[in-house]
Structures are given as C-alpha cells and as structure tokens.
Amino acid sequence: MWMWVVHRVTGVAIFFFLLIHVLDTTLVRVSPEAYNDVIGSYKTPIYGLVEAGLVAAIILHAFNGLRIIAVDHSTWALRHQKQLVWAVWIIFVVLMAGFLPRHLGHVFGGAW
Amino acid sequence: MTASSPEFVPGPKIKEPRIRSGRVRPGAEQWSWRFMRISGPILVVLILTHLFVNLMTGDGISQIDFAFVAGKWAAPLWQWWDFLMLALAMLHGGNGMRLLINDYAHRAWLKKLLHGALGVAVIGIIVLGSLVIWTFDPCPVDADLSLLPSFCEDVR
Numbered sequence: 001m002w003m004w005v006v007h008r009v010t011g012v013a014i015f016f017f018l019l020i021h022v023l024d025t026t027l028v029r030v031s032p033e034a035y036n037d038v039i040g041s042y043k044t045p046i047y048g049l050v051e052a053g054l055v056a057a058i059i060l061h062a063f064n065g066l067r068i069i070a071v072d073h074s075t076w077a078l079r080h081q082k083q084l085v086w087a088v089w090i091i092f093v094v095l096m097a098g099f100l101p102r103h104l105g106h107v108f109g110g111a112w
Numbered sequence: 113m114t115a116s117s118p119e120f121v122p123g124p125k126i127k128e129p130r131i132r133s134g135r136v137r138p139g140a141e142q143w144s145w146r147f148m149r150i151s152g153p154i155l156v157v158l159i160l161t162h163l164f165v166n167l168m169t170g171d172g173i174s175q176i177d178f179a180f181v182a183g184k185w186a187a188p189l190w191q192w193w194d195f196l197m198l199a200l201a202m203l204h205g206g207n208g209m210r211l212l213i214n215d216y217a218h219r220a221w222l223k224k225l226l227h228g229a230l231g232v233a234v235i236g237i238i239v240l241g242s243l244v245i246w247t248f249d250p251c252p253v254d255a256d257l258s259l260l261p262s263f264c265e266d267v268r
Contacts, residue, residue: 008212015205019233022198022241025181029244032178032252032259039176051173055163062156069149099168106172 003085007064010057017054048107052100059095063088144207151204158197179261182250186263191245198241206234 024042027035041047067084070077077084167173184190209230217223251264 011205011208012212015209018201018205019237022237022244026240026244028178028181028248032255035178035181036259042176043173048173051167055167058159058163062160065152066156069152072149103167103172106167106174 003064003067003088006060007068010061010064013054013057014061043107045107048104051107052103055099055103056092056096059092060088063091144211148204148207151200155197155200155204158193158200162193162197178259182248182261182264185245185248186250186261191248195242195245198245199238202234202238202241206230 024035024038027038042051067077067081067088070084071081166176185194210227213223213226213230217226251260257264
C-alpha cells in the first residue's frame with residue numbers, strides 16, 4: 001500500500017520535471033547564452049537539493065517498478081514480495097549514498 | 113432449496129464501486145499495461161545511464177552547459193539515446209497520468225478536459241524535443257566561440 005503511494009507520487013513528480021526538463025533543453029536551439037543562463041540557475045544550492053530529490057524519486061520509481069514487474073511475473077517474487085520491498089529501499093540507500101556526496105560536492109563546491 | 117423458492121438469497125447485493133476506474137476498453141488497457149512493463153525496464157537503463165554520465169562523471173552538474181550538450185549530441189549514439197528516452201518517458205509518464213486521471217477525476221467533463229490537456233502536452237513535448245535533438249547545430253555560426261565545444265574551431 002505504501003509503495004503504491006510512493007510509486008504514484010514519484011511518478012507524478014518525475015512527469016512534471018520531464019516537461020520542464022525538455023523545455024529548458026530546448027534553449028540549446030535558441031542560443032548558447034540562453035541555455036547557459038537557465039542551466040546556471042540549476043547549479044545553485046536550492047536547485048541542487050531539488051535535483052537530489054528528483055534523483056531519489058527516479059531511483060525509487062525505477063526499482064519499485066522492477067519489483068512490481070517481478071511480482072507479476074514470478075510466484076517466487078510474489079512469495080518474497082516483502083523482502084523485495086526491503087531490497088528496493090536498500091538499493092535506494094546504497095545508490096543515494098554513492099550519489100549524494102558527489103552531487104552535493106559539485107553543488108556546494110566543498111572538498112568532498 | 114432451489115433458486116425458485118422464496119427463501120433463496122443470491123448473495124449480498126454488491127454496491128457500485130465508489131471510484132469508477134474508467135478502464136472500459138479491455139483490449140486497449142491490456143496494451144497500456146504491456147507498454148508500461150516493456151518501457152519501464154528500458155527507461156531504467158536509459159535514465160540511470162543518463163544520470164550517471166551527466167551528474168556523476170567529470171564535474172557532475174557543474175559541467176553542464178551548451179558545450180557539454182553539443183559535445184554529446186555530436187555523436188549519433190547520444191542523439192538516439194536521448195530521442196528514445198524522450199519518447200518512451202513521455203509515453204510512459206503520459207500513460208501513468210492518464211490512469212491517475214481515470215482514478216481521481218470523476219466528473220466526465222473534467223476527465224475529458226484533463227485527458228485533452230495531457231494529450232496535447234505529451235505530443236507537444238515529444239515533437240518539440242525531437243526537433244531540438246535532430247535539428248541541433250553544435251557550432252552555430254553567430255555564436256561566441258568560447259561557449260562552443262572545442263571541435264567547432266576546426267569546423268570554422
């Protein structure tokens with residue numbers, strides 16, 4: 001039930017980001033200056049944190065989606081679906097632990 | 113006891129579901145279901161690679177500017193990569209949003225309005241993004257050379 005909520009909320013968040021992301025990338029067709037100006041604002045701390053949240057949403061949606069497919073296709077996965085929910089969260093924590101220090105280092109410019 | 117006897121109770125009367133799912137075309141919905149399960153794993157590979165290359169390698173988010181994008185899209189591999197990612201992600205996300213509209217928008221006119229807006233957004237973004245990827249010029253002639261990828265110097 002909670003994973004169902006997580007899947008819907010992260011899905012909607014990713015969808016709206018995708019609309020914005022295609023529009024900002026469209027600026028490469030306007031001019032290098034226009035694109036660099038807008039992307040420059042993505043490198044500020046606030047956007048840096050939003051991006052971290054977005055990557056978190058994508059990782060959760062991705063691996064929970066794979067769990068849903070596994071549970072639909074295999075009775076083994078169906079029997080172990082509780083453990084698979086744990087697996088989703090463990091993968092999430094491991095990937096975020098790899099991503100966050102590097103990304104926040106780039107955003108805040110510290111010696112990470 | 114037989115079905116014609118007056119005591120026969122065929123079972124509790126089932127109430128209409130509170131939320132009508134709106135999933136009325138079983139054949140189409142099966143294709144929608146299949147599409148989500150096929151595009152999902154492909155998108156996992158496409159997007160996690162996209163995030164890794166753009167945010168983890170080199171200087172991560174700090175490296176992203178016009179020259180970085182131009183450097184990537186000079187290679188057909190990344191043009192096709194991003195095009196496939198764009199189309200599959202918009203269709204996967206658009207179909208997901210369609211299911212949410214079916215679940216939460218109960219009034220017929222509202223559902224119609226939201227489905228219409230969603231369709232325009234999905235088609236519009238796919239067309240716009242495809243034009244950007246396939247008509248992209250990494251070395252625009254009137255641009256400041258310092259903002260362009262280094263290979264533009266040889267092109268000029």
